Structures are given as C-alpha cells and as structure tokens.
Amino acid sequence: MQRSTKRRAIRSAAVVGTLALALTACSSGSSSDTASSAAAFDENTEYNITVWAWEPTIQQDTDVISAFEEAYPNINVTVTNVGGTSDTYTALSNALQAGTGIPDVAQIEYYALPQYAIGNNLTDLTQFGAADLEDDYTTGPWNAVNQTTNTGDSGIYALPVDSGPMALFYNEATFEAAGIDTAPTTWEEFYEDAVKIHALGDDYYITSDSGNDAGFLTSIMWQLYPDAFQVDGSNITVDFTGEAFQEFVSIWQKLIDEDLISTSITGWSDEWFKGLGDGTLASLPTGAWMPANLLGSSPAASGDFRVALMPSIDGTAVNAENGGSSLALLSAADSSNAAAAYKFVEFVSNGDGATLRVQGGNFPSLQSTLDDADFQASTGDYAAEDLLTYFGGQEYNALLAEGAEDVNSGWSYLPFQVAANSMFADTVGQAYNGSGTTLAQGLSDWAQAIADYGNEQGYTVTVVE
The missing domain is CATH 3.40.190.10 (Periplasmic binding protein-like II)
Structure with a gap:
C-alpha cells in the first residue's frame, strides 16, 4: 500500500474501547442475511453508493472514479476520506454501533479485516462470484480476505486492492x-x-x-x-x-x-x-x-x-x-446497493481500476501484474522514469515481485x-x-x-x- 497518509500508532484506552464495538456491532444482522437479500445488478437502475477510503488513488476526483463512472454510468460514487486508518476504523465502528451513516464500501487493511468480519459486519462476496477470482491474486492478500464470522460462516469478506510484500x-x-x-x-x-x-x-x-x-x-x-x-x-x-x-x-x-x-x-x-x-x-x-x-x-x-x-x-x-488493504461491503448498508457496490469493488481490485492504481504508485495484489514484463521493468503502461532514476536504474519492481513469491503461508x-x-x-x-x-x-x-x-x-x- 502506498502510504501517503501516515499510519500512526493507536493508543490504548480510547481505541480499545471504540474498536471493541466492531466485535459486537450489528451482530443481529448477519452477512448471510444481507447476502440472501441483495438485489441483482440492474443496468437500467440508477444507484448511489458511498465509499470510505483514505488511499489517494481512490478519492473523488481521480482517474479511478472517473473511469468507473464512465464504465457504469448508472452508478454514482461518493467517496469520503474520514482520515487515516485509525480515524477510519473509529468512525466505522461508531457508525456500526449507531446503525446510521454506514457506507456501502469501506477500505480496510488486511490486519483489521478479522475484527470486522467476526461480528458479521461485512458481506460475503461469494454470492457475486468473488470465489472465481482466487487464482488472480497473490497468496497473502487472498488469504487475508478469506474470513470466518462468530457464527461460523466462512467466506470472502473483501477483495484485495494492494499488497505489501x-x-x-x-x-x-x-x-x-x-x-x-x-x-x-x-x-x-x-x-x-x-x-x-x-x-x-x-x-x-x-x-x-x-x-x-x-x-x-x-x-x-x-x-x-x-x-x-x-x-x-x-x-x-x-x-x-x-x-x-x-x-x-x-x-x-x-x-x-x-x-x-x-x-x-x-x-x-x-x-x-x-x-x-x-x-x-x-x-x-x-x-x-x-x-x-x-x-x-x-x-x-x-x-x-x-x-x-x-x-x-x-x-x-x-x-x-507488511501493510496492504482491501475493499469490503458493509452488511448493514442498504442491501439494494450491494450489487452495484460490488461492481465498484471488483473494478478497483480486478478491473481497469487496478491498473490505474498501480500506475499511480500502488503495489499490486494481482499476479498477472506482478508477472508483467513492463511492470517489472517500469516501462510501457507502467513507465516510471523518476522511480527508476531514484533506484539507480535498478529494476526494483522485479525484485519486489520476487519477494511476493516468497511470502510465508x-x-x-x-x-x-x-x-x-x-x-x-x-x-x-x-x-x-x-x-x-x-x-x-x-x-x-x-x-x-x-x-x-x-x-x-x-x-x-x-x-x-
């Protein structure tokens, strides 16, 4: 993950109390309930979805959002940056506890996913075909989005958007x-x-x-x-x-x-x-x-x-x-938006949005990008002359891609x-x-x-x- 915002250490007392809410909030409405009630995507219906994200390439006036809305003209996206990672988790937990103001999609780091999945706060994306994407991703990020809730429901509760070998x-x-x-x-x-x-x-x-x-x-x-x-x-x-x-x-x-x-x-x-x-x-x-x-x-x-x-x-x-994040659907959000929200998540994670984000400086979670000769050499679609100069002409992405293959299971x-x-x-x-x-x-x-x-x-x- 490109860290343009600083991830600060979260101090104990206040944050432990706030994040404990994620373990219990919305437990009355499980992800399976949302899954069974999610309406199919209709290209003739206009959707308005809300996204909470801190990462610079997933902000309102970026190429990623413009490209998505061009590909899906019936989906209007509103992105809110509520702060860095700790601010996002605090705001998300507060919204879940209150039962209002919950976004359709939230950016969540891999290490934080279990805390939200365990309380049935996230939607299982298997219903949308997410399981078919398994071979597209590197091992670490894919394993991270596979979670189990406190009711024993195993599923895919987010899609990777970057990685940090x-x-x-x-x-x-x-x-x-x-x-x-x-x-x-x-x-x-x-x-x-x-x-x-x-x-x-x-x-x-x-x-x-x-x-x-x-x-x-x-x-x-x-x-x-x-x-x-x-x-x-x-x-x-x-x-x-x-x-x-x-x-x-x-x-x-x-x-x-x-x-x-x-x-x-x-x-x-x-x-x-x-x-x-x-x-x-x-x-x-x-x-x-x-x-x-x-x-x-x-x-x-x-x-x-x-x-x-x-x-x-x-x-x-x-x-x-070390680091890396995903996009997840909140199970307590409006279920009529779930299919459209998934279209956004898939576009950013596995579609044209993924390429745009790598071009913007993010490190990919897709195996095909890691294997791409242009990516490894920082040429072609992934040209980055300034970074090649910074690293003395070294094809640094080739070595980073090699490191991704060595991640312990x-x-x-x-x-x-x-x-x-x-x-x-x-x-x-x-x-x-x-x-x-x-x-x-x-x-x-x-x-x-x-x-x-x-x-x-x-x-x-x-x-x-």
Missing part, C-alpha cells in the same frame, strides 16, 4: 561508505552491517525503530514464525516462542542495547524522511508500497537507494507482508488485531525507551495483555511461555 530498501552510498559491498542476507549480517554504519558517525544508523507500531514486529513474526497467532474459532493461542523468531529478538535486542538503531526517530516523521534522504538512516525493511513515498518525501537520496530481498535467519528466501491475524496493536507501545514499546524492559519481557507483557483482552471479549486465549 516486504523488502530491504537501502542507501547504497551509505553502505559503500561503510565498506559494505552487498546488502545483508541474514539478520546477523544486518547486525554486523549496523556496527560498520554506526562507525561513520554518531548520527548514522542502519535503520530506526521507536517501538510505537506493532506492524514491523508482527511482520517479522509472519516471516520467521507464522504460528505466532493461532485462531481456531473462539480458541486462540499466542505463541512467540518460535526458534527463528527468538533468534531475531536476540539480534534486535543487541541493536537496541548497542545503540546501533535509532530508537528516537519515529517513522513517518519529518526527521525520519530527512534521515532517509541524507543517508544517516541507511535502510528500511518495509512493504513494497514504499518507493513512491521515498521519491516524494526523501528526494535527496535519488540515485542512491536500492532494493534487496529481506534478510532471514539463515539466508533462505522467506518473506512476509499459514499466518493468521487475531480477530481483534486492531485492539491488540494498540497495546503494543505500552508493552513491547517499553524495550525501546531505556526503561530497562527487554524485548523478551515486553513481548511477554504484550501476550498477556492480548490474552486478558481476548478473554474479556469471550474468547479462550492461551499464551505459550
């Missing part, structure tokens, strides 16, 4: 100045490179991590131990004991203890982009949606940045997703992941602020906080120590 974005000029010829292929090599880069000066770091956002560490769990969250109906197991993940935790703890990563620079801040631009923050392990953000916010590094596959414990090519988000993530900064995040808390202790505290919250919501949560 991870990669290591690194400043080749800074690496070379530190005597490093190639990007690290293991996390131990990443540590060794961090020592060399910090030797360039006290303000040089291989990367930054302030511990305020769960996204990075949960992606590392996905990469190295995808069984961290095991969900079986209402029974949940939280297990952070995987050997490879624990090796990573030990390495990351050394990086913190030896002041080899910046723990004071917050992601998406002006200082962060400045460090990425001047090379003092030498790399960034993150999702494949990052290139346009670097180009727009760290232009001084043009020509210096390169892309490498993610490091792993033993150098094996294994990866995870078997990962599950919690059915209340949004609430769980809001507890991260107050538990794991304490290991970054000099409080004396270790990452191991912070992870243990987070696991217990997750268990306490889940048990309060009616789940049976077991923590593996």
Whole structure:
C-alpha cells in the first residue's frame, strides 16, 4: 500500500474501547442475511453508493472514479476520506454501533479485516462470484480476505486492492561508505552491517525503530514464525516462542542495547524522511508500497537507494507482508446497493481500476501484474522514469515481485488485531525507551495483555511461555 497518509500508532484506552464495538456491532444482522437479500445488478437502475477510503488513488476526483463512472454510468460514487486508518476504523465502528451513516464500501487493511468480519459486519462476496477470482491474486492478500464470522460462516469478506510484500530498501552510498559491498542476507549480517554504519558517525544508523507500531514486529513474526497467532474459532493461542523468531529478538535486542538503531526517530516523521534522504538512516525493511513515498518525501537520496530481498535467519528466501488493504461491503448498508457496490469493488481490485492504481504508485495484489514484463521493468503502461532514476536504474519492481513469491503461508491475524496493536507501545514499546524492559519481557507483557483482552471479549486465549 502506498502510504501517503501516515499510519500512526493507536493508543490504548480510547481505541480499545471504540474498536471493541466492531466485535459486537450489528451482530443481529448477519452477512448471510444481507447476502440472501441483495438485489441483482440492474443496468437500467440508477444507484448511489458511498465509499470510505483514505488511499489517494481512490478519492473523488481521480482517474479511478472517473473511469468507473464512465464504465457504469448508472452508478454514482461518493467517496469520503474520514482520515487515516485509525480515524477510519473509529468512525466505522461508531457508525456500526449507531446503525446510521454506514457506507456501502469501506477500505480496510488486511490486519483489521478479522475484527470486522467476526461480528458479521461485512458481506460475503461469494454470492457475486468473488470465489472465481482466487487464482488472480497473490497468496497473502487472498488469504487475508478469506474470513470466518462468530457464527461460523466462512467466506470472502473483501477483495484485495494492494499488497505489501516486504523488502530491504537501502542507501547504497551509505553502505559503500561503510565498506559494505552487498546488502545483508541474514539478520546477523544486518547486525554486523549496523556496527560498520554506526562507525561513520554518531548520527548514522542502519535503520530506526521507536517501538510505537506493532506492524514491523508482527511482520517479522509472519516471516520467521507464522504460528505466532493461532485462531481456531473462539480458541486462540499466542505463541512467540518460535526458534527463528527468538533468534531475531536476540539480534534486535543487541541493536537496541548497542545503540546501533535509532530508537528516537519515529517513522513517518519529518526527521525520519530527512534521515532517509541524507543517508544517516541507511535502510528500511518495509512493504513494497514504499518507493513512491521515498521519491516524494526523501528526494535527496535519488540515485542512491536500492532494493534487496529481506534478510532471514539463515539466508533462505522467506518473506512476509507488511501493510496492504482491501475493499469490503458493509452488511448493514442498504442491501439494494450491494450489487452495484460490488461492481465498484471488483473494478478497483480486478478491473481497469487496478491498473490505474498501480500506475499511480500502488503495489499490486494481482499476479498477472506482478508477472508483467513492463511492470517489472517500469516501462510501457507502467513507465516510471523518476522511480527508476531514484533506484539507480535498478529494476526494483522485479525484485519486489520476487519477494511476493516468497511470502510465508499459514499466518493468521487475531480477530481483534486492531485492539491488540494498540497495546503494543505500552508493552513491547517499553524495550525501546531505556526503561530497562527487554524485548523478551515486553513481548511477554504484550501476550498477556492480548490474552486478558481476548478473554474479556469471550474468547479462550492461551499464551505459550
């Protein structure tokens, strides 16, 4: 996902209370009820659908909306940007609780989908033929939109609109100045490179991590131990004991203890982009949606940045997703609009809108786009000379597409992941602020906080120590 808006850490008390509504709101009207009552699409009927989205290519006056309304002249689309991701979820949960002002379509990140699907708040798209699209998408995004409600109804509760297979974005000029010829292929090599880069000066770091956002560490769990969250109906197991993940935790703890990563620079801040631009923050392990953000916010590094596959414990090519989002139909919205709303979702996810969005800088979830020679070379329909220049002529999309093929299978988000993530900064995040808390202790505290919250919501949560 291209993050032109900043995803900020959601603080605990207020957000946990608000997002808990998503687990219970509208449970009286299930997605199956909406599915059975959705009227068939009629090209002679005029429809007015509402969409809540934050992503720049899905806004009112964009090529995507214009192209859709040209293709479907009987469907009028009103897009509202209610804010960033956390603002969207708060507003969505409030609307569901109130039972009014509910949009037909909402953009929801993959990690947040379970929290809305579990309460029967989303419409199963199988009735519209969504199951036939399975082979069109890469594994991670497709698995993410397949969910199960608290009444045991399994289905396809959204369609992917982008993806975020991870990669290591690194400043080749800074690496070379530190005597490093190639990007690290293991996390131990990443540590060794961090020592060399910090030797360039006290303000040089291989990367930054302030511990305020769960996204990075949960992606590392996905990469190295995808069984961290095991969900079986209402029974949940939280297990952070995987050997490879624990090796990573030990390495990351050394990086913190030896002041080899910046723990004071917050992601998406002006200082962060400045460090990425001047090379003092030498790399960034993150999702494949990052290139346009670097180009727009760290232009001084043009020509210096390169892309490498993610490091792993033993150098094996294994990866995870970081970010990415979907479009879902709200089950409590006007069911007479559902078929038209699905036409919009399919157009943006799998039709001409998907191509327009990639041309606008988004990273695709469609396998055919990832395999496209023009996409991989940033030529033809996907020409991006400015980004090719930024990455020194490297065909960076080819490598990002390779990373998408390496995404580990078997990962599950919690059915209340949004609430769980809001507890991260107050538990794991304490290991970054000099409080004396270790990452191991912070992870243990987070696991217990997750268990306490889940048990309060009616789940049976077991923590593996």
